[in-house]
Amino acid sequence: MSDSIGDRTVPRVSIDAEWADLFPFDPYPQQVDGVERALDVCRDQGYLLLEGACGTGKTLIALAAGVQTVLDGDADRVMAVTPVKQQLKQFVTEIRAINDNREDGETPITGLVMVGKRDMLPYAREEQLSDAKSVHDAASDMRETTASLISRESMLELDIAPDDLDGRINTCDESGCDRLSYGSHECPEHRSERDEDTTWYDPVRAKALCQLVSESDGPRLETAGATAPYPESPPHTRDVLDIYASDEIPAADAGYFDPFYARFFADEEWIPFGFDESETSVLDSETIVRAAVSRGTCPHEAMASLMSEADVLIGNYNHVFDPMTRRLTGEKAGVLDEGTVLIIDEAHMLEERVRDLLSDTLSLHALRTAHRDIALAREYLSGTGGEPGADPLAHQRQAKSVLSDYDGLKASDLRVGQQFIEWLIEAIDEEVSSFLHEEYGDWQRRFREGSLPTDDHEIPLRDPQTVAVDRLTEAAGSTFDDDVWRRMRTIGSAVGAIHEADSQTDRTPVSEGVGMLLFEWGLADERTYFREIELEYAEKPADTTLPDWVSAYNGALSLYNCIPHDPLATIFEDLAGGVLMSATLEPFDVYLRVSGLDHLAGSDSTSTSDSTTNSASGSNATHGAEQETDSRRIETTGYGLSFPRKNRASWIVDLPAFTYRNRGPPSAAFDAMTRARQAHASAIVTVARSHGNILLCLPSYAEAEWAVTHLREHVTKPVLCDRSSESGTTDAMLGRFFQDDGTDRVLVTSARGTVTEGIDYKGSRLHTAAVVGVPYANTANARMKAVINAYDREFEDGGFEYAVKVPAVRKTRQALGRVLRGHSEVGTRILLDGRYRPDAPRSVNTYLSASERTEFTTVSPDMLDYALNQFWDRDS
Incomplete structure (x- = not known):
């Protein structure tokens, strides 16, 4: 078996390494190199920064290394986090593929997907919680009421007879007292020290409560394809309390409660199902909810309880970096510790996302x-x-x-x-x-x-x-x-x-x-x-x-x-190492500093900007110098596009800098535009008229609106405008763009928007990705000025570079990565701004990857049409 790598054919590699059994196919050379590097670093409890273009197989590389570390006994589990839902599904797919490839009799790799309460609480899923409160607040109130009902110290009397629960409900041993004592010898009023049970809840009370609810009239709750033993709406304390036997019910103990939560304690925190609930041993949210709801227990508590048993945990950034969510993964489940190998997907987003989480x-x-x-x-x-x-x-x-x-x-x-x-x-x-x-x-x-x-x-x-x-x-x-x-x-x-x-x-x-x-x-x-x-x-x-x-x-x-690098460093220090991966991590020296990983490597370590080609891998790979100190080992590695070079063209169009000052106001009339805007207006028309579907990325949504207006007057293709909107609206717009009806379309968006990252424009969905200008964040914003100021003081006047320039070019590179998603795909990548040239004033060329700097060639605006036609007409 072989594939085209660069401009030549290179066979996939059959190897004898232990981790090879985790691959569902013979790996590519760069995958062998990547796994070996990642495994070597993880065994030393270090961190690998892995940049890999589409087709590298970053997810499988990281998973194979992490899982092998667990199988070797050097770690307890892998935690993989991603901010992109599509990538979360990719992790699940890869683990299932690993298990499908394992030999008969081999223990499968167990996986669990971590999601929030809205997806895991049955009544929340079916929108049966209070409309006046958030899901978190409404669920918390229901749990507090449930706890008051099942507490061992509760004076509330459930409306159930002693014989209704297999004789497990007792009456108080105290002479003259006929109160129910449930699983104890005495009721709370007469409880003595001889009761040795120290749990806060009474499982007998909890079981009695669940039985009362399950015997109520009315339709049952249905969710995730399962029918619960409880009503479709949350039950109320008035439905289950013996108002004649109980003392006056305090206001704090009255209200709606959660029988699923009560059942978890009725079972004494035992989960009545395991990873074999899934044929592939990977429990996603739907599987957990279906299994838990059908048994009447709480899916959220089941998820939390099963976390410590999973080989691989899959979640979002909040599970590792949000102080509130960490209470579930860290304090309660105990899965964020020195036994956890961390995989961070789309790691170029880390700094921005964590900055918000820590605010x-x-x-x-x-x-x-x-x-x-x-x-x-x-x-x-x-x-x-x-x-x-x-x-x-x-x-x-x-x-x-x-x-x-x-x-x-x-x-x-x-x-x-x-x-x-x-x-x-x-x-x-x-x-x-x-x-x-x-x-x-x-x-x-x-x-x-x-x-x-x-x-x-x-x-x-x-x-x-x-x-x-x-x-x-x-x-x-x-x-x-x-x-x-x-x-x-x-x-x-x-x-x-x-x-x-x-x-x-x-x-x-x-x-x-x-x-x-x-x-x-x-x-x-x-x-x-x-x-x-x-x-x-x-x-x-x-x-x-x-x-x-x-x-x-x-x-x-x-x-x-x-500037969140200190709390990031603390979190990384508490874990067993791992892999941070993305298609756009370079320049590595900047990333090491803003992520806090340079703290772990030690102050004496230095990152190198020099890179060399790893010819042994047969790939377009570049590797930074390894950094090893008495603290943690930090290593960087990068892999360029492995798809056939002949299938793509990459150009920098030598246009005036598309800056706020140069471009002027977004005028609809060509004669009223500045010269810089006129030049770009002509160029985007040329790009939009070229072959196939076009993704055109402007620096902002406002500029995207201008481009749409201009293109609709000069291009016969349908021009779609992406706006900052709800996900449902964006999905519908992408559905129109991807429609396979023989009509080519142009999609115009902001390079800082949502459709330039994490969306797979595979197959014939996209033929050209073009970026207009350098998508800098709004530096006039007071918050952004404060960020630049903080970076200036931390990194010796490198604030604009670290906080604005590098993230902006990463946005550009992410947008370009939407085209060319497979070995047989053909497409062009176009940068419409002269600042991407290496010799331009205020050049950003050095922030491209080494392979991109090699591949992108400069073309003049008047030759762009000719270059596009020549590329697309070559096989006609």
Whole structure:
């Protein structure tokens, strides 16, 4: 068996390595080289940066190396994460292919796909949760109610007789007490120390609860092709409690609950199915939900429980890098540790995605709710709080008992915390009111008239191009002591604990989360974090208790992480090494620094920009110098396109730089355009008229709109316009573009959009990918200025290069990668901007890969039509 590699035919390689059994076919030379390198690095608990063009087989290379590391006993599991759903499916496909190729009797490689609660909670999947709350909040409330029903300490009596559950329900042993004690000797009121069970839940209570729900009338819930033993809508406590035997039901214990969650504890946290539920030993979300729902247990808990048993875990970036999601994968499941080999797919996106994950916001609504939390806690402490008819002294005793657990915290501190939030809300109001007046003048009148623009805004609280204390923090220092931000964490935690411990209220406090963010706001490094106020346009009824602008905007404090390399380095350090892969990682020296991997390699290590051809692999491979220190081993490797060179043409068109200053406003009339825009307008018409389907990528969606208008006047092909929109709209637009009806089309988009990455334009779907200009991020944005400033200070004035130039060229390279997805495909790659030339002013040529710098040749605008015709007419 052989394939064309470059301009020659190179056979696939049959090898005798152990990992070869994991390949479903004989590997290509670059795949042999890639697996050997990755395996060697992973055995040393190091990290390999792997850049590979389409056709390299990056997914299989990384999986084979990671799984072999597990089979060798050098790691416990592989965790593969990707931000692209299509690639998540690719990981599943590859593991299934590996298992299909294993010999009879060999233990299959087990895999599990990790997804969020919306996809894993049965009632959430069928949109049966409260419309007034997010899935997370509604599910949390249901779980809290469920926990109160199955707790060993619960005084609530289920409406079930002792004989209804195989004799497992007992009555209390205490003389004269006839309360049900479920799985214990005594009811909670008379429980003694001789009860040695220390679990918080009673599995007998949980089983009884599930039986009551399963015996209720009405249609059953159906999801993922399975029918549950429970109703199609969440059950309520009133449906299962014996209102005559129970004490008065506290408000906190009343509400809807989740019988699937209860069943998990009825089974004493045992999952009644395993990886053999799937014929391929890979459990995706649909398989888990179907298996769990049919047995009445919780799919989300099943997923969490099975994580530690899987050889390969597959998820998204959140599972590794989001502090909230890490509670599931790290703290609960324990699968993010020194036994985990990490595979990061589409790793060029890592910095941008993690920057957002490590940033945080605090809404005005949350501040006001936290203020109310503190006010109620203070009422409890003073002996004046509680629900009507409740004993305020009981509230007071409970609150004081909780507060005593916080050393040094006094009731007066809560008053200070309340005053601080009041001051903060007023300070935000002043900032927003001043901004709106400066931006729109009499904005209230314009809002009433309906002429106020529906734009969102960011209000920077310091000069983004300096490092300084923000205005809110500085102003707080003149009213409160310097320690107030730090103390808000303790105050918020104590207030939350007071509410949680009080069984007479149904309030879900937010004070702990608010206190934590205020703590971080006050202590976060000014060099790393940028502080703003975010305004999201959202009309709503006026609320006289809030500032008047709230009727037009949602307001929030924003603590934005400009440069996340330190937390990334910490996460990488905690794991057993791995592979970071993408088609666009170069330049490696920049990537090492912004990802934090240079921290692991040690300060004495250096990245080399020199590269050599690995002739032994028979591929177009380039390899950076290995970096090995006393800490971690970091290695880089790159593979160019392995498809036949004759099947492609790659050009840089020597056009004026398509910059904001050069191109001028996007005029529809050719005569009104600047010379630079005229040159590009003529070039995109030439490209659009060429053979086949065309993907044309502009620097922004606004410029894409201009290009569409111009092309529709000069091109007979249908011209489709991609806009920033919901995924369903984008999918429908791509469906029209991919339609196989004999009509060629032009798709115009932003190079910073969603259809230039992660979309497979395979086969005859695409013939030319062209990028107009260099898709720089908007550097006039205050947040982007802060990012550049942070990089300047971290990397000695390399901010624009690291934060803007390199990511922009990666966007270009990703767009070009949409064409030529297979060995038999033919296509052209075109860069429409002279700055891609190596000798151009402000050239970005060095940020292309070594193979791209070799392949792309310069053509003048007047020769572009001739070059395209010559390429496409050569076989006619």
